[in-house]
Amino acid sequence: xxxxxxxxxxxxxxxxxxxxxxxxxxxxxxxxxxxxxxxxxxxxxxxxxxxxxxxxxxxxxxxxxxxxxxxxxxxxxxxxxxxxxxxxxxxxxxxxxxxxxxxxxxxxxxxxxxxxxxxxxxxxxxxxxxxxxxxxxxxxxxxxxxxxxxxxxxxxxxxxxxxxxxxxxxxxxxxxxxxxxxxxxxxxxxxxxxxxxxxxxxxxxxxxxxxxxxxxxxxxxxxxxxxxxxxxxxxxxxxxxxxxxxxxxxxxxxxxxxxxxxxxxxxxxxxxxxxxxxxxxxxxxxxxxxxxxxxxxxxx
Amino acid sequence: xxxxxxxxxxxxxxxxxxxxxxxxxxxxxxxxxxxxxxxxxxxxxxxxxxxxxxxxxxxxxxxxxxxxxxxxxxxxxxxxxxxxxxxxxxxxxxxxxxxxxxxxxxxxxxxxxxxxxxxxxxxxxxxxxxxxxxxxxxxxxxxxxxxxxxxxxxxxxxxxxxxxxxxxxxxxxxxxxxxxxxxx
Numbered sequence: 001x002x003x004x005x006x007x008x009x010x011x012x013x014x015x016x017x018x019x020x021x022x023x024x025x026x027x028x029x030x031x032x033x034x035x036x037x038x039x040x041x042x043x044x045x046x047x048x049x050x051x052x053x054x055x056x057x058x059x060x061x062x063x064x065x066x067x068x069x070x071x072x073x074x075x076x077x078x079x080x081x082x083x084x085x086x087x088x089x090x091x092x093x094x095x096x097x098x099x100x101x102x103x104x105x106x107x108x109x110x111x112x113x114x115x116x117x118x119x120x121x122x123x124x125x126x127x128x129x130x131x132x133x134x135x136x137x138x139x140x141x142x143x144x145x146x147x148x149x150x151x152x153x154x155x156x157x158x159x160x161x162x163x164x165x166x167x168x169x170x171x172x173x174x175x176x177x178x179x180x181x182x183x184x185x186x187x188x189x190x191x192x193x194x195x196x197x198x199x200x201x202x203x204x205x206x207x208x209x210x211x212x213x214x215x216x217x218x219x220x221x222x223x224x225x226x227x228x229x230x231x232x233x234x235x236x237x238x239x240x241x242x243x244x245x246x247x248x249x250x251x252x253x254x255x256x257x258x259x260x261x262x263x264x265x266x267x268x269x270x271x272x273x274x275x276x277x278x279x280x281x282x283x284x285x286x287x288x289x290x291x292x293x294x295x296x297x298x299x300x
Numbered sequence: 301x302x303x304x305x306x307x308x309x310x311x312x313x314x315x316x317x318x319x320x321x322x323x324x325x326x327x328x329x330x331x332x333x334x335x336x337x338x339x340x341x342x343x344x345x346x347x348x349x350x351x352x353x354x355x356x357x358x359x360x361x362x363x364x365x366x367x368x369x370x371x372x373x374x375x376x377x378x379x380x381x382x383x384x385x386x387x388x389x390x391x392x393x394x395x396x397x398x399x400x401x402x403x404x405x406x407x408x409x410x411x412x413x414x415x416x417x418x419x420x421x422x423x424x425x426x427x428x429x430x431x432x433x434x435x436x437x438x439x440x441x442x443x444x445x446x447x448x449x450x451x452x453x454x455x456x457x458x459x460x461x462x463x464x465x466x467x468x469x470x471x472x473x474x475x476x477x478x479x480x481x482x483x484x
């Protein structure tokens with residue numbers, strides 16, 4: 001379509017100045033945006049109040065759609081369970097027989113573990129839960145992998161708390177609002193998680209790739225020791241994520257590490273548990289005595 | 301063919317039945333609110349429970365904004381990229397100000413193109429929109445990379461293709477909204 005007439009205002013001084021002013025405002029607005037951007041790059045948590053307000057406004061609609069989505073999924077699962085009832089029953093009975101043996105072994109190991117811990121005078125708290133919520137939305141059009149949780153400060157959720165689902169680690173809290181919180185998922189390129197291989201405790205780091213997979217890099221140099229199918233769990237190093245949370249499964253070996261898929265799928269997790277930082281008090285005490293420079297505990 | 305009298309549609313709203321059928325004025329509120337609200341709602345779609353493993357959801361706010369601008373030149377003022385972009389930043393998860401800057405630059409580049417290529421058809425508009433969508437998405441990745449660690453640009457390819465293919469649909473929606481906007 002041809003541009004409308006008011007682009008060429010003719011002899012009217014008023015119209016000419018009016019057109020000129022729109023261009024001045026446009027250029028000035030662009031510069032103001034660039035300035036705002038520079039501020040938010042320098043201080044990523046700076047405009048969190050605005051984002052939190054946006055999340056709070058849209059949260060009721062997101063909660064409603066989340067409920068609808070969940071009930072639809074439940075309906076599917078129920079219908080599928082009726083259809084598969086017979087074969088599933090047989091399979092589950094076979095599995096239960098195998099599990100019973102393993103359960104007895106695990107019980108014996110637990111007793112032995114407690115005895116050994118008593119000998120070593122080690123006391124270790126289990127992971128303590130802060131609150132349980134649901135993931136109600138995610139930044140699915142941005143390269144940042146951030147999700148919104150349905151609970152916030154009203155349930156005691158604070159920054160730098162780890163979040164896990166029933167199947168594995170989801171991420172950590174980076175911003176909190178009155179009734180919502182924002183979670184940096186483990187697949188974000190910025191989220192580094194100290195992990196280990198479940199079978200032998202081989203220490204490694206995980207970094208998100210932004211496409212649903214994570215890159216596992218072992219701490220020691222040399223050829224990648226991983227195999228396809230290796231199970232990766234959190235190691236508890238650094239004192240933020242508790243140890244032994246299921247994390248990811250290796251799908252491909254690379255020259256210096258491995259590609260893995262996290263167990264927790266944010267789109268398919270029925271609930272998300274916010275837990276207290278592992279050894280958070282010890283870390284805070286350590287920081288109070290000898291603060292390590294300008295490092296903030298957990299920046300976004 | 302003779303049309304039977306019964307098929308002629310009568311005005312259904314009782315209050316308007318006795319009003320004049322011509323020389324009506326459009327509602328100013330409707331004329332202003334429809335473009336603004338449609339872009340705002342499209343920006344907020346990302347707040348719905350849609351979970352993707354990689355950035356896949358097209359930037360619907362940007363698509364809507366570009367369609368309004370290219371389909372109806374002169375409706376949105378030159379500076380409108382700034383307020384619409386800043387609103388999109390609140391919901392998109394990008395660093396605040398990134399869309400404000402990029403959408404405004406897109407708006408200014410369309411303004412320059414408008415001065416060069418005056419008569420354009422839909423395909424040319426689509427081409428312009430495709431270049432701008434790819435530019436804004438890659439620029440967004442670059443800006444996110446300044447503030448945080450950013451992934452490889454290759455993760456954006458599916459989203460760019462999907463967004464370009466969705467542009468004609470966005471223009472259709474805008475055209476429908478536009479005829480509603482200008483209806484008396």
